Each structure stands twice: as structure tokens, then as C-alpha cells.
Amino acid sequence: MSPSDATAELSDRLWQAVADGDEHRAAGLVHQAAADGMEEERLLLDVIAPVQEKVGLEWAADRITVAQEHAATAINERIVASLAHRRPTREPRTPRQGRVTVSCIDGEWHAFPARLVSEVLVLRGWQVDYLGAQTPTPHLVAHLHHTDPDAILLSGSISTHLPAAHAAITACQALGVPVLAGGRAFGRDGRHARALGADRWAADARGAAAVLQAGLERPGPATIRQVADDLPHLADQEYTMVVLSRPQLVKQTLSDLESRFPAMRAYTDAQRERTAEDIAHIIDFLATALYVDDPDVFTEFLTWTADILEARHVPAHSVVTGLEALADQLREFPRTVDLLQAGGAVLCDRPTRPVPDPDIHA
Structure with missing residues (x-):
């Protein structure tokens, strides 16, 4: 069986366990694959992520209930955490790269994509401050004042949060922190990230890691842009x-x-x-x-x-x-x-x- 076929089969088996609400079986599948040598990044992005995407699709098709969708998401979140908790027993794989903050836009409850990005960046040697879902912009700004990261990664899945994202982008850049935007809210090609003035956009976790590896320039002298500076049609x-x-x-x-x-x-x-x-x-x-x-x-x-x-x-x-x-x-x-x-x-x-x-x- 080819590596891609093995990955797809594991993802299918994980879906069945998650759909059945069997957290023990689901975690066992992932942990055994890790013990057998499957790289953690591959487990996160090619096995667990497709399962989580299917959770949303099955809910949309009315084949699972809201409660089942929440239960499945919770299982996936705990499996990701369990992989992270096993990590200290392993040798570091890459040298430390720098420090970044990963946060969801204010109002954004879909934190799973941001969590996956955070774990991938940790695996690639970054120190990550993961703030989770729905971080109010004033609290995000206070955190950046305290930590002065190399970049802030803003995640959004629902486009109705774009006005809040715009406020966060301008506030972060006013502190001299470059903004890397990601998630479906910013459009398939990142056009909304560009329109709102984000420094860069990435389609997925691997893309975000590549952008950070290439480097992001810090914004110039602190300036506060007005909304109409970016969006004159308003x-x-x-x-x-x-x-x-x-x-x-x-x-x-x-x-x-x-x-x-x-x-x-x-x-x-x-x-x-x-x-x-x-x-x-x-x-x-x-x-x-x-x-x-x-x-x-x-x-x-x-x-x-x-x-x-x-x-x-x-x-x-x-x-x-x-x-x-x-x-x-x-x-x-x-x-x-x-x-x-x-x-x-x-x-x-x-x-x-x-x-x-x-x-x-x-």
C-alpha cells in the first residue's frame, strides 16, 4: 500500500471512530500510527484535518446532528492535544525559529484550524502563543505589547467577522507586528486579506509555515490607518x-x-x-x-x-x-x-x- 493510500485509509478509520463517538478507539488509531513512524505533521494535516472537514460536511448534509458535530470536534481537539502532550519525550526536530502568536478573530469560535497551524509551527521549531477562539482585539493587543512576537497569525472561518479582522490587522500593525491571515473568511485566494491590509495570507498550515520561514518584514513607524484608507467605498x-x-x-x-x-x-x-x-x-x-x-x-x-x-x-x-x-x-x-x-x-x-x-x- 502506498503512503498516500495508507494515510487515506487511516483517515477513513478515524472518521468511523469519531462518528461513533469512540474517543478511545480514535486516539488509539492515531497513537499507533505515530508509534509506527507516521510523522506528526502528516497525522495532523492529512489524517485528522480531513476528518474534521468531513464533520462539517456531514452536519451540512443533515447526516449528523449539532450535538454529534460538537462531540466529534471535541474528540478531534483532544486527539490533537494528546499528540502534543506526547511530544516532550521526543528529540527536537528543528532548531528554534522565533516567536509567533496564533489567534482567532474576535467573534470567531471555529478554533480548530488555528490549533492545527499552531501545532505545525511548534513542530517546525517556533515558539507559539496559541490564544484560541474569539480573542477580543484589545486583549490581543495587550498580549502583543507583552510578548513582541515576530508575527501574529489571525484565523477566521466565517466572513461576517471580516470587519473585526480589519480592526485587529490595523491594531497589530500599529504595534509594528506583521500580520499573516488565514482561513476561509479571507477568501479562497486571500483577496479579503489583501483588501484589509494584511501583510501576507496563507491557504493552510504548510503555507503559513513557508511564509514565516521566508520571513515577514515588520511594519514601518506606527501609524493608525482609517477604515476608508483601505476601503474607500465605505x-x-x-x-x-x-x-x-x-x-x-x-x-x-x-x-x-x-x-x-x-x-x-x-x-x-x-x-x-x-x-x-x-x-x-x-x-x-x-x-x-x-x-x-x-x-x-x-x-x-x-x-x-x-x-x-x-x-x-x-x-x-x-x-x-x-x-x-x-x-x-x-x-x-x-x-x-x-x-x-x-x-x-x-x-x-x-x-x-x-x-x-x-x-x-x-
Whole structure:
């Protein structure tokens, strides 16, 4: 069996153990592979990381519950920690490189990618301060004052956190600390990292290690950039108005949907709450698309949402009506209306998938 086939087989076996909630079996598989000589970086990035990605995909497809997704993630996190705890008994593999801080953006709870980056950098000889999920920017800045690292690695998975990332990037650079951004929030090609002024972007842990190895220049004399210096389109104030109007937009859109779909009036409180949350998410992604001036942020979220709804037996076209209700309220904002119309067009052009009968099981 080739090394790649062996890695894929191990990842499949780990998935089965994680999906079964069998932490002992999952850890045993990984520890045995390490004892048999599989490099730890390969275990982290080519075995455990694909399993964690599959956890998210299976939840999106409604094949596992939220509770199962949380349990699987917790198992993966503990396995990563268990590998790190075994590490002191081994000889150092590379000389010490320097000191870096790895942190999630304020509001970002998806810390697993940042944890993988941290462990890979430790293996490659870096001293890493891993701050975990949802680090408020003032606390991050205080930490950088205290440690003066060679770089700060900012991780984000959800694009609605990009405005917070922008604030963190400018604050870190004002201290003279270069910023390496990573994670899906910054776009597949890192275009949002560049737009927000990050010094560099990396697609994954190996890419981040390569960037650090090549070296990052420290920013020049401390200066505080204004948001409009990086994103002049925000001068139209549409982003600000949408954010400030969010509570009213949710309330009015919910009311408009009840008028268009009378059956909603019979919704339970729980159903109304979930619908309001869905509307709020749509507005949050709309606002983020306005912030970075990128329609793809909005349309990709809507496509993902449509997939999620259909997996849960909800017709995806219902979202279009919500977009129309929002457009009616925001008709005085041309960029916003353009985004809403683009979103509606993407959903209407999307191939309609039959909504399966929940009573029929394959």
C-alpha cells in the first residue's frame, strides 16, 4: 500500500471512530500510527484535518446532528492535544525559529484550524502563543505589547467577522507586528486579506509555515490607518446604515414574510425564533459583502444556505422572498439593492433540487 493510500485509509478509520463517538478507539488509531513512524505533521494535516472537514460536511448534509458535530470536534481537539502532550519525550526536530502568536478573530469560535497551524509551527521549531477562539482585539493587543512576537497569525472561518479582522490587522500593525491571515473568511485566494491590509495570507498550515520561514518584514513607524484608507467605498455609508438598522430589518422582514406566507402566523415561538435568526444571518452576510465590496461573499453564503435548507426538507426558493422583502426596505441604497438582486438571481438560476419526503428513508 502506498503512503498516500495508507494515510487515506487511516483517515477513513478515524472518521468511523469519531462518528461513533469512540474517543478511545480514535486516539488509539492515531497513537499507533505515530508509534509506527507516521510523522506528526502528516497525522495532523492529512489524517485528522480531513476528518474534521468531513464533520462539517456531514452536519451540512443533515447526516449528523449539532450535538454529534460538537462531540466529534471535541474528540478531534483532544486527539490533537494528546499528540502534543506526547511530544516532550521526543528529540527536537528543528532548531528554534522565533516567536509567533496564533489567534482567532474576535467573534470567531471555529478554533480548530488555528490549533492545527499552531501545532505545525511548534513542530517546525517556533515558539507559539496559541490564544484560541474569539480573542477580543484589545486583549490581543495587550498580549502583543507583552510578548513582541515576530508575527501574529489571525484565523477566521466565517466572513461576517471580516470587519473585526480589519480592526485587529490595523491594531497589530500599529504595534509594528506583521500580520499573516488565514482561513476561509479571507477568501479562497486571500483577496479579503489583501483588501484589509494584511501583510501576507496563507491557504493552510504548510503555507503559513513557508511564509514565516521566508520571513515577514515588520511594519514601518506606527501609524493608525482609517477604515476608508483601505476601503474607500465605505464612504457611501451603506454598510453602516445596514448594520445600524439590523434589528428593524429583521422585525420588518419577518412581518413581511407573514403577509406573503399566512401559514407563518401559525408558527411556534421556536419556529419564529429560528426564522428571525435566518434573516439576521442574511443581513450579516449582506453587510459584510458591503464592507469588502464583494458580491461573492453574499451569493456564496446564499448558495450554502440553500443547500442546508434543502438537506432539511425546506424549499430553498423561500429565501428569495426574504431577499425581496429586504430590497423593498433598502431601496434607497443602490449597492445594497444590487447585492440583493444578485443573490436572488443566483438562487433562481440554481438547479432546483427536489425536497425529499422526510418520511422516506433510503
